[in-house]
Amino acid sequence: MDVPHPPRALFLMGPTASGKTAAALALARVMPVEIISVDSALVFRDMNIGTAKPEPEELAVCPHHLIDVVSPEEAYSAARFAVDAQRIIHEVHARGRFPLLIGGTMLYFKALRDGLSDMPSADAGLREEIEQQAASEGWPAVHARLATLDADAAARLHSTDAQRIQRALEIVLLTGRPLAESYARKAAEPPDLDFKAVAMTPSDRAVLHQRIAQRFDRMLEQGFEDEVRSLRQRYRLESDMTSMRCVGYRQMWDYIDGRDDFAGMREKGIAATRQLAKRQITWQRQFRDKWPEYVEVDSLAADAVAQVIALAEGFSSPAA
Numbered sequence: 001m002d003v004p005h006p007p008r009a010l011f012l013m014g015p016t017a018s019g020k021t022a023a024a025l026a027l028a029r030v031m032p033v034e035i036i037s038v039d040s041a042l043v044f045r046d047m048n049i050g051t052a053k054p055e056p057e058e059l060a061v062c063p064h065h066l067i068d069v070v071s072p073e074e075a076y077s078a079a080r081f082a083v084d085a086q087r088i089i090h091e092v093h094a095r096g097r098f099p100l101l102i103g104g105t106m107l108y109f110k111a112l113r114d115g116l117s118d119m120p121s122a123d124a125g126l127r128e129e130i131e132q133q134a135a136s137e138g139w140p141a142v143h144a145r146l147a148t149l150d151a152d153a154a155a156r157l158h159s160t161d162a163q164r165i166q167r168a169l170e171i172v173l174l175t176g177r178p179l180a181e182s183y184a185r186k187a188a189e190p191p192d193l194d195f196k197a198v199a200m201t202p203s204d205r206a207v208l209h210q211r212i213a214q215r216f217d218r219m220l221e222q223g224f225e226d227e228v229r230s231l232r233q234r235y236r237l238e239s240d241m242t243s244m245r246c247v248g249y250r251q252m253w254d255y256i257d258g259r260d261d262f263a264g265m266r267e268k269g270i271a272a273t274r275q276l277a278k279r280q281i282t283w284q285r286q287f288r289d290k291w292p293e294y295v296e297v298d299s300l301a302a303d304a305v306a307q308v309i310a311l312a313e314g315f316s317s318p319a320a
Contacts (some may be wrong), residue, residue, distance in 0.1 A: 014200035015277035039105030072243035200299035230275030
């Protein structure tokens with residue numbers, strides 16, 4: 001008796017400005033795909049320019065999912081993504097179509113493919129205590145406290161990285177375990193799905209950097225500043241909210257508040273985007289070493305899109 005094959009889905013990943021969207025739209029014109037966004041910024045409504053959200057004509061090419069699902073005042077997590085993406089993958093298959101998961105939020109890909117770590121929820125009281133220590137002694141002192149409890153975790157964090165120091169110390173204090181041990185404990189097994197991961201990675205980092213600068217300048221020309229001003233008027237936003245910590249938005253927030261001039265905002269926005277791309281490529285190296293289904297395509301190759309289409313068509317067949 002034949003055992004049913006688990007539903008298949010294609011991951012199309014890559015650093016920002018690597019050409020993923022163009023490849024996905026080309027694929028949608030030759031295959032019955034539905035796109036599932038794997039992007040922690042595209043989930044926010046009314047954040048269009050700074051996230052390079054697909055244009056209406058692009059969205060019309062095929063169904064898109066997990067875009068514009070929450071308010072900028074809300075948070076959206078990797079855990080929620082994994083649940084939402086699994087549900088949508090099964091729904092897409094039930095319609096006889098093929099799920100294409102595209103984006104650059106590598107933690108979301110990992111959460112869906114590998115399952116999630118068994119992490120404790122945030123503890124408001126403990127966070128307040130940590131923040132009080134930081135206010136009175138500074139974040140380097142909190143970092144030193146973490147080092148006494150988990151030297152390895154502290155060594156991986158800069159002494160002023162407030163957000164990560166706070167969460168790491170919180171987890172260590174709540175669990176009584178080193179951070180690495182908590183990350184190794186799984187809260188859920190990976191889903192019964194069959195994935196292929198195609199990474200579009202540029203062979204020349206200088207070209208990627210040029211594209212990043214050009215795209216940021218295009219956002220500025222399209223009215224990125226006005227978008228952020230409008231968001232601040234429409235919603236009750238704070239600078240430390242998840243939405244406003246997105247690359248570009250953080251720098252524009254500081255510019256609007258007068259903490260930077262226009263040239264400084266532009267320079268820092270481009271630099272932050274380059275750092276994001278660097279982190280994304282680092283994630284991909286980890287996937288390459290650990291995922292047997294991982295394939296890399298040079299996004300600068302003349303036939304890069306054709307390679308992606310060939311890989312997708314070969315994988316989508318039940319006989320593959």
